[in-house]
Amino acid sequence: MNSMDRPITLHQPKRLEVGVGTAARLGAWAAAAKRPFVIAGGPTADYVARLRLPGDVRVYAEAPPEPDLPAFEAVLEAARAHRPDLIVGLGGGSVLDVAKLTAALWDGEQSVRDVVGPNKVAGRRTPLAQVATTAGTGSEAGIRALLTDPETKSKLAVESPFLLADIAILDPELTYSVPPAVTAATGIDALAHCVEAFTNIRAHDLIDGYARLGIGLIGRYLGRAVENGNDAEARAGMMLASYYGGICLGPVNTAAGHALAYPLGTRLGLPHGLANAIIFPHVLAFNQPVAADKTGEIMAALGLSAETPEAVHRAAHQFCERLGVEMRLEVHGADEADLRLWAEEAHAIRRLMDNNPRDMSVDDVHAIYRAAF
Template sequence: MSLARNITLHMPKRLEIGAGAIARVGEWAGDAGRVLVLASPHTAGLVDRLGISGHVTVFDAIPGEPDIPCLEAALTAARDAQPDLVVGLGGGSVMDLAKLVAAMWDGEQGLADVAGPNRVAGRRSRLVQVATTAGTGSEAGIRALITDPVAGNKIAVESPHLIADLAVLDPELTFSVPPAVTAATGIDAMAHCVEAFTNRKAHPVIDGFARMGVDLVGRYLARAVQDGSDTEAREGLMLASFYGGICLGPVNTAAGHALAYPLGTLLHLPHGLANAIIFPHVLAFNESVVPEKTAEVARALGLDPADGLLPAAHRFCADLGVEMRLSAHGASPDQLSRFASDAHAIRRLMDNNPRDMSVEEALAIYHAAF
């Protein structure tokens, strides 16, 4: 909590913000040569709007939670395309994959060689990240996550070589995101900010970005859920997501994301939804050790904790249309112990939490969310 702790901020070299900003990718890229666009089946139709000149190859076989076989297929496509420019056009999963492809396709390193912090040798392709959701903030950050389908966990890669040369926040690209997805991804963006804000490694510089992100979610998330074409609200959420991505660099998330990850790898819930379900429980769990910051979050979100913080935060998420019961998403009671043990083992996040959380306390949260 002191400025005495050294931190390093990595940000995209250039950021384009605003309605229609996607068209500026082509202007920035110039004669791009060979281009590989990584997209989802839902975002592949946006490729023409990039305005890129050159030979464009599209790889869109990317699921909601990309795994090691998906990465290997994308690297094969990249080695066939020999791209001078890699573009991530999609949500966090697509952009995470784009980072790894840009950094790895033209080198000798495999995933095991780059896993962990600062092990990427370097990048030879320019990288553009075009966000089409407002949640992960992946366009701002230096981390990429890939699921190991055998171990049932996520492998994290962290390196300044994963930062984008150009990031694009175009609110028009999020107009078609359904209300339920808008709500869940918006809560995910807010959770990035809250978990960094209340973190053991919290830093005043990052607190500033976190406060702005939480404030934007409090002002605009309900509006964007109610009217998907509200440009101001959509842009506000994209900024909140970007600020959350900045928070992930020098501080990162904590128990909330640790508890959410098994819901993605084992229950196959979308990342934003998993975080939305967990968020109220961890916010309330940490309240006793970070009361002032928790109260600040509650005020920014307009929560009325008169009958308790947990019910108030739960109502905030549920009123946005999020189904908050794990049982409604296919979870069974016998899975909860595995969720708890897997989450507790994610020490890179659990050790950031302001309050120690035992396996039994993690299990109690899953039971409460069930």
């Protein structure tokens, strides 16, 4: 599965600030900016003052949690009206994705549909700062951005080094107010990024190192962060784990777990982190027969012990439940009659399904959805 000599390219932000209070460092970095444009998601707009930005600051605070094309077009219109010389993403993964695309597209001729896929962005004209306020997606680390197509209910994925942040900031103080349930779900999303890259058919020794670091931090700190939101060490550990997961996404990417989670977001309206948390134990157990050694490493890092697919599923499911995640799709409003359609949609996301270490049929996906129901 791994090959040390296989060519790989790793992109990371030009500058990374990590630790309590680092949000305040953005102002000094951006001292020359005259027209910053901050994209926030509702409550995260309250943190703008902590950034100490100079100049004529415009805050767009209506970025939704799961943005679609019309929502992005509204952001783009506001950015064009302000004509910024700095774009700042301040929020969770969806906000950071919108910031990436805004920085790349607001001052050019390309539309989102023009740049869907790898390496289609012509070039970014505007500096980009990414300030994370959750520990989950690791979007601040990477070169991908996702939007929902309202017509097909599918994800549009853009990948380009021109989406990379010039500076990324991981200030755990900005995550203190994240509720326990959201902390748990987004933390498991970060775990899924690391795990899916680690067990991926495109896995690489370099990325395995980041994945191991991320999984270990999550095993050590996620429970603490859920229990006490003001635990600075745990919050910092989770932000770093999320960042490592974001690094994993660049050259390796996720696999079946995220493919199965996407219809739960686009069709059922679940937050991305929660959708991934629900799916996580099922796909981990499904892949165990072909990735036994790495699955064993994952379980040990999480403080769990299991050697069969059934035991892996049971232990991982209990791990998520103990963190307070409601794991039943039925409780979240799913209709069992819809599961087959969702299975067909998930199976068709070949850019992710083809990365999975074990082939998964539509029937396999349907069985997982039924088990999660």
